Amino acid sequence: MSHLAAWIHTPFAQALGWTLVHFVWEGAALAAMLMAGLWLLRPAPARRRYALACTILAAMPLIFAATLAVMWWLQPAPAAPISWTPLTGPPATSAMVLPPAPAPGFTLADILDRLPWLAPFWIVGVLFFYVRGVAGWAAVERLRHRGVCAPVPEWQVRLNELAARLRLARPVVLLESCFADTPVLIGYLRPVVLLPLGCLTGLSAGQVECILLHELAHAGRRDYLVNLLQSVVEGLLFYHPAVWWASHVVRAERENCCDDTVVEIMGDARSYAATLAALEQRRAVAPQAALAATGGNLMKRIRRLTMEPRRAQSSVAPAASAGLLLAIFAAGLAAVPAKLPMVRRPRIAMPAAGVALDAAPSQSAAANAQDNQPAMAAPYRKWLTEDVAYIITDSERAAFGQLETDVERENFIEQFWKLRDPTPDTVENEFKEEHYRRIAYANGHFASAIPGWKTDRGRIYITYGPPDEIDDHSLGGNYQRPPDEGGGVTSTYPFQQWRYRYIEGIGANVIVEFVDSTGSGEFHMTMDPSEKDALLARRPQAAAVAGGAFAAAKPRIAAADPQHEVPAIPAPYRRWLNEDVAYIVTNEERSAFKNLKTDGERETFIEQFWQRRDPTPGTARNEFKEEHYRRIAYTNLHFTDPAGLPGWKTDLGRIYIMYGPPDAVTQTGARSISWTYRFIEGIGNDVILVFEDSQGNGEVRLTMDPGAPHAGPPK
Amino acid sequence: MSVKPHELPRPTDAELEILTVLWSLGPSTVRDVHATITRRKPAQYTTVLKTLQIMAEKGLVERDEKQRAHIYSASRPREWTQQQLAGDLLQRAFGGSAKSLMLGALSSQRASRKELSELREFLEEYEKGTP
Numbered sequence: 001m002s003h004l005a006a007w008i009h010t011p012f013a014q015a016l017g018w019t020l021v022h023f024v025w026e027g028a029a030l031a032a033m034l035m036a037g038l039w040l041l042r043p044a045p046a047r048r049r050y051a052l053a054c055t056i057l058a059a060m061p062l063i064f065a066a067t068l069a070v071m072w073w074l075q076p077a078p079a080a081p082i083s084w085t086p087l088t089g090p091p092a093t094s095a096m097v098l099p100p101a102p103a104p105g106f107t108l109a110d111i112l113d114r115l116p117w118l119a120p121f122w123i124v125g126v127l128f129f130y131v132r133g134v135a136g137w138a139a140v141e142r143l144r145h146r147g148v149c150a151p152v153p154e155w156q157v158r159l160n161e162l163a164a165r166l167r168l169a170r171p172v173v174l175l176e177s178c179f180a181d182t183p184v185l186i187g188y189l190r191p192v193v194l195l196p197l198g199c200l201t202g203l204s205a206g207q208v209e210c211i212l213l214h215e216l217a218h219a220g221r222r223d224y225l226v227n228l229l230q231s232v233v234e235g236l237l238f239y240h241p242a243v244w245w246a247s248h249v250v251r252a253e254r255e256n257c258c259d260d261t262v263v264e265i266m267g268d269a270r271s272y273a274a275t276l277a278a279l280e281q282r283r284a285v286a287p288q289a290a291l292a293a294t295g296g297n298l299m300k301r302i303r304r305l306t307m308e309p310r311r312a313q314s315s316v317a318p319a320a321s322a323g324l325l326l327a328i329f330a331a332g333l334a335a336v337p338a339k340l341p342m343v344r345r346p347r348i349a350m351p352a353a354g355v356a357l358d359a360a361p362s363q364s365a366a367a368n369a370q371d372n373q374p375a376m377a378a379p380y381r382k383w384l385t386e387d388v389a390y391i392i393t394d395s396e397r398a399a400f401g402q403l404e405t406d407v408e409r410e411n412f413i414e415q416f417w418k419l420r421d422p423t424p425d426t427v428e429n430e431f432k433e434e435h436y437r438r439i440a441y442a443n444g445h446f447a448s449a450i451p452g453w454k455t456d457r458g459r460i461y462i463t464y465g466p467p468d469e470i471d472d473h474s475l476g477g478n479y480q481r482p483p484d485e486g487g488g489v490t491s492t493y494p495f496q497q498w499r500y501r502y503i504e505g506i507g508a509n510v511i512v513e514f515v516d517s518t519g520s521g522e523f524h525m526t527m528d529p530s531e532k533d534a535l536l537a538r539r540p541q542a543a544a545v546a547g548g549a550f551a552a553a554k555p556r557i558a559a560a561d562p563q564h565e566v567p568a569i570p571a572p573y574r575r576w577l578n579e580d581v582a583y584i585v586t587n588e589e590r591s592a593f594k595n596l597k598t599d600g601e602r603e604t605f606i607e608q609f610w611q612r613r614d615p616t617p618g619t620a621r622n623e624f625k626e627e628h629y630r631r632i633a634y635t636n637l638h639f640t641d642p643a644g645l646p647g648w649k650t651d652l653g654r655i656y657i658m659y660g661p662p663d664a665v666t667q668t669g670a671r672s673i674s675w676t677y678r679f680i681e682g683i684g685n686d687v688i689l690v691f692e693d694s695q696g697n698g699e700v701r702l703t704m705d706p707g708a709p710h711a712g713p714p715k
Numbered sequence: 716m717s718v719k720p721h722e723l724p725r726p727t728d729a730e731l732e733i734l735t736v737l738w739s740l741g742p743s744t745v746r747d748v749h750a751t752i753t754r755r756k757p758a759q760y761t762t763v764l765k766t767l768q769i770m771a772e773k774g775l776v777e778r779d780e781k782q783r784a785h786i787y788s789a790s791r792p793r794e795w796t797q798q799q800l801a802g803d804l805l806q807r808a809f810g811g812s813a814k815s816l817m818l819g820a821l822s823s824q825r826a827s828r829k830e831l832s833e834l835r836e837f838l839e840e841y842e843k844g845t846p
Contacts, residue, residue, distance in 0.1 A: 136812025143813075146728055149736045150754035175755070178735045178793050184817040194817075197738050197793050211820050218818040227816060255822070274841045277834040280826050297822055299830050302837060 005424060006690055006703075007669040008116045015071035017115035020122055022067050023060075023240060030056050030063065031242035034249065046256035053249040054226070060243055061233050109411060122239065129235030137228075140186050143194060147178040151200055159193065159212055165265065166213075166220045174212075176200065181283055185215040188224040202282060207275040210262055217258035227251075252297055259305055273302040376401075380409045386453065388416070390463045391435065438462045448521035456525040457514050460498065467498035467512075469587045474516075493517045499587070502654065504702070508582050569594070573602045579648065581609070583658045584628065631657045642698040651702040652691055662689075671696060672703070723774055726796065730770050733763065734789050734796060737776065742788035 007013055034056040041049050150156070151174055159174045170191060177194040184194050193215045200208060218224065230247050237243040263269045280298055376384075384392065384400055392400075396416065403409050418424060420431040442458030443451055452458045461467075474494045494516040502508050514523035569577070577585065577593055585593075589609065596602050611617065613624040635653030640646055647653045655675065656662075662675035672692040680687050692703040726734055736751045737743060743751075749763045767787050770776045779786040789796075826834065 132812045133816075136814075136816055139813040140816050147731045147735050148755070149732065149739050149751055151739070153754065176735065176739050178731070178738060178796070180817075182819045182821040184819040186817055197735065214820040215818070223818050224816075227818060231812075231815065254818075255820075258820075270841060274838055276820065277838050277841075280821055280834055281831065281838070283821065283825060298826055299833050299837075302834075306837075 002425070003666075003668045003674065004120060006672065008119070010669050010671060010692070011072065011694070012670050013116040013119045015068055015074075016119040016122070017117070018071040019064060019068040020118045020239070021115065022071070023064050023237065026063050026067065027060060027237065027240040027242040030060055031245060034246055038249070046253050046260055050250065050253035050257050053246060053253055057230065057233060057243070057246045057250055060240075060246065061236055064237060109415060113415065125238050126235055129238050130232075133231050133235055143177060143179055143186060144175075144192055148175040148194070150174075151176050151195070155200060155208075158209065159216070162209065162213055163216050163219075166216050166261070168216060168220050170219070172216060172219055182279065183211045183215055185218045185224065188222065188228070191219045191224065196283075199279075199282075203275070203278065206266075206271070207278065210266055210272050210275045211279065213262045213265055214258045217261040218254075220261075221254075221257065223254055223258075226254075252300075255297075255301060256304065259301060263305065269305045273305040277302060376409075377406060380406070380413075383413060387439070388435075390459055391420075392416070434465075435462070438465065446523070450522065455522055457496070457498075457523050460512055460525070464500060464503055468501045469499040471497035471499070473497075493519070494523070496523060501583075504651075508649065508654065509578065569602075570599065573599070573606075576606060580632070581628075583654055584613075585609075627660075628657070631660065639700070641700065645699075650700065652700055655689060655702065673700075723791065726770070726775055729766055730775060731796075733766055733770065734775065734793075737787060737789040738793045742779065742786045744784045744786060746784070748787070 034053060037052045037056070038049055041052060156174050159172060163172050170189070172185075173190070173192045175192055175194055176197050176199070178197050180194040180196045182196060183199060186192055186194065193212065195211075199211070203211070230250060234243060234247050259272070262272055266272060276298060380400075384397065400409065400412055403412055417429050417432045421429040422431055438461055439453050439458075442453045442455070442461050446452035446455045446457040446461070448455065453462060474496060496514045498512045498514070500510040500512070503510050512525060514525055516523045573593075577590065593602065593605055596605060610622050610625045614622040615624055632648050632653075635647035635650070635656050638647060639650045639652040639656070641650055648657060659677055659680055663678045664676040666674045666676070668674045668690060669692075671694065672690055674688050674690045677687045677689075679685050690703050691700045693700045694703070732752065733748055736748050740747060740751060745760070745764045745767055748767065749758065749760045752758045752763060767776060767778075771778045771787070774790055776787045777790045779788070
C-alpha cells in the first residue's frame with residue numbers, strides 16, 4: 001500500500017489521472033463526431049461508414065496518448081521527494097495543486113489531489129480486460145483443433161474457388177466444429193472457417209456458398225486483425241462508453257461490408273437475407289438454446305439488404321450536420337485552453353545547492369509576498385515568513401500569496417504538511433513535528449540579538465537537522481591550526497564547525513563553519529577558514545574581519561569540496577579520505593588522519609584502518625577491504641549517472657557502498673525502484689529505501705522510505 | 716450398454732474429434748471415421764479403432780455389431796456433449812471474450828423472440844415471392 005501511495009505521487013500517475021479525466025470529454029467529442037459523420041454518410045456505402053468509424057476509434061487511443069504526453073509535459077519536474085525521514089535534507093519541492101481562486105469551502109484542491117488515485121483503478125481495469133482478452137484469444141485458438149473435423153473434400157474445393165474469386169492471398173481452411181453455433185472465421189495468418197455441425201447438410205448449396213463468401217470477405221478485409229486491435233482499444237479505454245459504442249459501430253458496419261460483398265458476387269440480396277434468417281432460426285431451435293434477452297442486429301441487416309436504394313438526401317441535412325461538426329470542433333478548441341490553466345503547474349526546479357543554503361533570496365521573496373498581499377492576516381504571514389521560511393518552495397510561496405480567504409490558507413497549510421508527511425496514513429506528521437522541534441531548538445540555542453531561527457546556525461539546523469559532528473570552539477582563544485590552514489597555534493574568534501556526512505542535493509561530507517567575529521554571540525556562516533583567526537593580519541580578508549566588514553558577509557557554505565577542506569594533504573591521501581573511505585571512516589579517524597604530518601604516518605594509518613576492519617586478521621587477505629573496493633567499482637560501473645556524477649557519489653552508490661547489495665530490488669514505478677535490506681545494523685529490520693528518477697533524466701535520488709519510517713539516514 | 720447420461724465421462728480431445736466425425740457423418744464404420752480424420756491430419760487406423768473401442772466401453776458411442784464391419788454412432792446428441800463441455804471453466808469464463816474475437820455471419824448474440832418472429836415473417840414472405 002505504501003508503494004502505491006508513493007507511486008500515486010509520481011508525475012506519471014498525476015499525468016495519467018488527468019488524462020483519464022480529460023478523455024471523458026475527448027471521447028465524447030469523438031463519439032459526437034462519429035455520430036454526425038454517420039448521419040452525413042447515411043446514403044454512402046457501408047465501406048465508407050466503416051472507414052469513418054475505424055478512423056474515429058483509432059483516434060481515441062491516439063488522443064489519449066497525446067493527452068498523456070501533454071499532461072506529462074505540463075507536470076512539474078519532480079514529484080515531491082518527501083524526505084524519507086524528517087531528519088534528512090530539505091523537503092525539496094513539491095507539486096502543490098492550487099487553482100488560482102477556488103470558491104471558499106470548495107476543496108477543489110482535495111479533488112485534484114486525489115485525482116491520481118484514478119490511475120491504479122484504471123490500470124487494474126485494463127489488466128482485467130487484457131487478461132480476459134488473451135484468455136479469450138487462447139480459447140479461440142483451441143477451436144482450431146478441438147472438436148473439429150474436415151468436411152467432405154468438395155466443400156474445401158468450393159471454398160478455394162470462392163477465395164480465388166475474392167483474390168485472397170492466404171489459403172483458408174474449412175472445418176466443421178462441434179463448438180461453433182454459427183459460422184465463424186478465426187485467425188489472421190492461418191485463417192479457418194468453422195461451420196456448425198449440420199450446417200453443410202441442413203442448408204442448400206447456394207446458401208452455404210453465401211455463408212462461406214461472407215466469412216471469406218472477412219478474411220480478405222483483414223477483419224480478424226482489425227478486430228483484435230479493436231479489443232486492445234476497448235480494453236485500454238474500457239471506462240468510456242463512447243469507445244464501446246464506436247467499437248460496436250465498427251463491428252456492425254463490418255458485417256454490412258461483408259454482406260455487400262456477398263450481394264455483389266451472388267447478385268441476389270433477398271435470397272442472401274433469407275439465408276441469414278434461416279441460419280438464425282436453425283440456431284434458435286437448437287435444444288440448449290436459451291433465447292437471448294437482447295437481440296442481435298440481424299433484422300436490421302436484413303432490412304438494409306432488402307430495402308430499396310435510398311433516395312438522395314435533401315440538401316438541408318448535410319448542411320445541418322456539417323454545422324454540428326463545426327460546432328463540436330469549436331467547442332473542443334474552446335475547451336482546451338479553458339482546461340489547461342487549471343492543470344498547468346509551474347515547473348519547479350530543484351533548488352540548487354548554493355541557492356538552498358542561501359537565505360537571502362528566500363527572504364526577499366518573502367518580503368515581496370508581503371508587499372503584494374498586505375491583507376494577509378498576521379498568523380498566516382508569520383507562518384509563511386517564519387515557520388516555513390526555509391522549507392517552502394518559491395512556487396508554493398507564490399501560490400500562498402495568491403490565496404484570498406483564510407479558509408483557503410488553512411487548507412493550503414494542511415496540504416503543505418500533508419505533502420511532506422513521510423507516513424501519510426497515520427495521524428502523526430513526523431515531518432511537521434520534527435520541523436517545529438528544530439525551530440524550538442534553534443530559538444533555544446542560537447538566539448543572540450536576533451531570534452535563533454533567524455541566525456545562520458538556526459537556518460542550517462532547521463533546514464538540515466542536527467549535524468553529524470560539531471567541532472566546537474565557541475570560546476575562541478588558542479587554536480591548534482590544522483596543517484592545511486597553515487599549522488601552528490593561533491588565537492581565534494569563537495567558531496564552530498558543523499559536519500554533515502551527507503546532505504541531499506549537496507553532497508557527502510559537508511562542513512559548515514560559523515564564526516562569531518563580532519563577539520556578539522551571533523555566529524555567521526563563513527567559507528574562509530582564516531576568518532576565525534583574530535590575529536591573522538597579513539591576509540586582506542582577515543583584515544576586513546578585523547574591520548567588522550564581515551557583518552554584511554553573505555552566508556556561504558564551506559562546501560564538500562575536498563580541496564578547500566584539506567589542501568595540505570597530498571592528493572592521493574586526500575582522495576583516499578574523501579572518496580575511497582568517505583562513507584565508512586569515523587569522525588575520530590578523520591580528524592586523526594588530518595592531523596598526520598608525513599606520508600609515512602598516513603600509510604601506516606591507512607594500513608591500520610583496514611586491519612581494524614579485517615574480519616580475519618590472521619590471514620593475508622582482507623575481505624572487508626576487498627569487498628569495499630568491489631562495491632566502489634560496482635557503483636562506478638552501474639550507477640554513474642548521465643550527468644557524469646561518478647557512481648560512488650550517487651545515492652544508489654552511497655547506499656550500496658555503506659550497506660552492500662540489497663536483499664531485494666523492486667520496480668515500484670516507471671521511474672522508481674526500492675531496495676529492501678532485511679537488516680541494517682544501527683537502523684533496523686526490513687529497511688526499504690526508495691530511489692526515484694523524478695526528472696526522468698537518469699539522475700536517481702533517494703526519495704523516501706515508506707516501509708521503515710524509523711530508519712534514520714545513515715549517520 | 717445402458718449408462719445414465721450423467722454418468723457419461725467427459726470425452727478427451729481425441730474422443731471428441733471422433734464424436735465430431737460421428738455427428739457430422741452419422742453412424743459410420745471405423746474406416747469412414749479414419750478416412751475423415753486423415754483429411755485433416757495423419758492418424759493410424761489402429762489408433763482410431765482402439766479409441767472407438769474405449770469410447771464404446773465408456774458409453775460415449777454405441778456399437779452396432781449386426782454387420783461384419785461394426786457401425787459406431789454417438790450415444791448422445793452433439794448439443795448434450797457441447798453443454799457438458801461448456802462446463803469447462805475456461806469456456807465459461809472467457810466465452811464472451813472469445814466470441815467477440817470470432818467473425819461470424821451472425822452476431823454472437825442470439826436473436827430475441829421478437830426478432831425470430833420477424834425473421835419467420837420475412838422468410839414466409841420471401842418464399843411466397845419466390846416462384
